[in-house]
Amino acid sequence: MSITGSHVMALASDVPTIWPGIIAELPRRAVxxxxxxSDPSLLPDVQKYAGWxxxxxxxxxxTKDDEQDHCRLGEEDLEDGDLGGVSSRAHSEIxxxxxxxxxxxxEDGEDDMEGDRPKKRGPKKRKMTPARVERSKVRRQKANxxxxxxxxxLNSALDNLRKVVPCYSKTQKLSKIExxxxxxxxxxxxxEILRSGKRPDLVAYVQTLCKGLSQPTTxxxxxxxxxxxxxxxxxxxxxxxxxHGPNSFxxxxxxxxxxRLSSPxxxxxxxxxxxxxxxxxSAYDSLYTGSASPEYNSPEYEGPLSPPVCINGNFSLKxxxxxxxxxxxYSMHYSALPSSRQTAAHNLVFGSSGVRGGVHSENSxxxxxxxxxxxxxxxxYEELNAFFHN
DNA sequence: TAGGCCATCTGGTCCT
DNA sequence: AGGACCAGATGGCCTA
Numbered sequence: 001m002s003i004t005g006s007h008v009m010a011l012a013s014d015v016p017t018i019w020p021g022i023i024a025e026l027p028r029r030a031v032x033x034x035x036x037x038s039d040p041s042l043l044p045d046v047q048k049y050a051g052w053x054x055x056x057x058x059x060x061x062x063t064k065d066d067e068q069d070h071c072r073l074g075e076e077d078l079e080d081g082d083l084g085g086v087s088s089r090a091h092s093e094i095x096x097x098x099x100x101x102x103x104x105x106x107e108d109g110e111d112d113m114e115g116d117r118p119k120k121r122g123p124k125k126r127k128m129t130p131a132r133v134e135r136s137k138v139r140r141q142k143a144n145x146x147x148x149x150x151x152x153x154l155n156s157a158l159d160n161l162r163k164v165v166p167c168y169s170k171t172q173k174l175s176k177i178e179x180x181x182x183x184x185x186x187x188x189x190x191x192e193i194l195r196s197g198k199r200p201d202l203v204a205y206v207q208t209l210c211k212g213l214s215q216p217t218t219x220x221x222x223x224x225x226x227x228x229x230x231x232x233x234x235x236x237x238x239x240x241x242x243x244h245g246p247n248s249f250x251x252x253x254x255x256x257x258x259x260r261l262s263s264p265x266x267x268x269x270x271x272x273x274x275x276x277x278x279x280x281x282s283a284y285d286s287l288y289t290g291s292a293s294p295e296y297n298s299p300e301y302e303g304p305l306s307p308p309v310c311i312n313g314n315f316s317l318k319x320x321x322x323x324x325x326x327x328x329x330y331s332m333h334y335s336a337l338p339s340s341r342q343t344a345a346h347n348l349v350f351g352s353s354g355v356r357g358g359v360h361s362e363n364s365x366x367x368x369x370x371x372x373x374x375x376x377x378x379x380x381y382e383e384l385n386a387f388f389h390n
Numbered sequence: 391t392a393g394g395c396c397a398t399c400t401g402g403t404c405c406t
Numbered sequence: 407a408g409g410a411c412c413a414g415a416t417g418g419c420c421t422a
Binding site: 152 | 394395396397398399401
């Protein structure tokens with residue numbers, strides 16, 4: 001199967017429009033990937049996509065509003081007479097530097113020699129008048145306010161980046177460095193998917209995402225991706241990370257029972273369709289469960305094959321009700337292994353203690369309502385998923 | 391209490 | 407000259 005321009009655009013559009021590095025990188029990456037597929041007809045689509053910065057206008061304006069808020073905040077700080085922690089000593093130093101700003105008023109009576117030592121080069125020290133001290137204070141305060149605004153903007157961009165990487169938790173925010181690492185891994189993983197043109201391998205994909213991440217973040221990502229870490233590792237240990245398709249696992253509500261999934265309509269054979277109509281389902285099952293295959297109806301499968309999650313956020317699905325966020329939680333249960341192997345596999349990635357950073361892998365599956373997979377995916381995701389479906 | 395993370399201040403450097 | 411950017415220093419907060 002060939003990859004269309006919409007596939008490339010779908011992947012690329014999944015990247016935040018805020019983080020400058022991502023903005024700069026992804027369009028270029030998309031063009032490069034398009035060429036990898038040796039289909040020049042895709043280039044117009046990709047180039048059109050490269051103008052996506054326009055789509056982020058609302059986000060930009062929001063950022064500007066934030067910036068204005070920050071500026072106002074800074075002004076308030078100044079109005080309060082708070083020097084923002086600027087010590088009097090620091091101000092004296094600034095004032096000393098600032099002396100050179102003022103023409104005239106040079107220190108009189110300085111000879112070419114200061115005692116035995118030659119006179120210092122550079123501008124002469126100037127007397128600090130009260131007016132000059134005040135000017136230096138104002139200048140320093142303005143610089144501080146600008147710096148605060150700059151850092152707030154940077155943090156705002158990071159927040160936006162957090163929302164589009166495969167794992168997002170309101171309460172357990174990724175640190176800055178972990179966010180950047182995960183974003184890098186995410187981009188890399190997407191690129192690899194495009195490059196290979198193959199259905200991504202579950203375990204390898206998660207490993208790619210978690211590469212270089214701290215233990216707690218690794219656990220968090222595993223939880224966000226709804227992977228029971230032990231079983232995920234069991235699978236990894238069992239067959240070297242190969243994903244065997246729908247018969248290799250079953251889906252269970254975990255750890256919370258979903259009322260909707262318990263309902264008859266969700267249990268019925270048409271649940272997949274009903275969930276699709278709610279915006280769930282097709283991505284994951286088409287991607288990883290092979291809904292078109294006979295195995296789809298394997299007796300081993302009992303639950304609805306349409307979790308609102310997927311191996312990565314890129315293929316996750318729109319959830320259009322707050323309840324959905326609260327209700328659905330799954331993990332993957334692979335075929336059982338002897339506990340010793342499970343332990344060995346568990347230790348492989350999560351450490352021998354199984355607990356580190358206070359987040360045990362088994363407990364790393366956060367309540368779903370606390371986590372967000374990606375919302376509001378463009379319709380082209382269906383197309384993209386169809387690609388993996390083949 | 392130590393360590394991690396963060397916000398802020400600060401001064402230096404570079405650019406326009 | 408002024409602003410943007412950067413990195414070091416510092417102190418606060420949180421968690422194990």
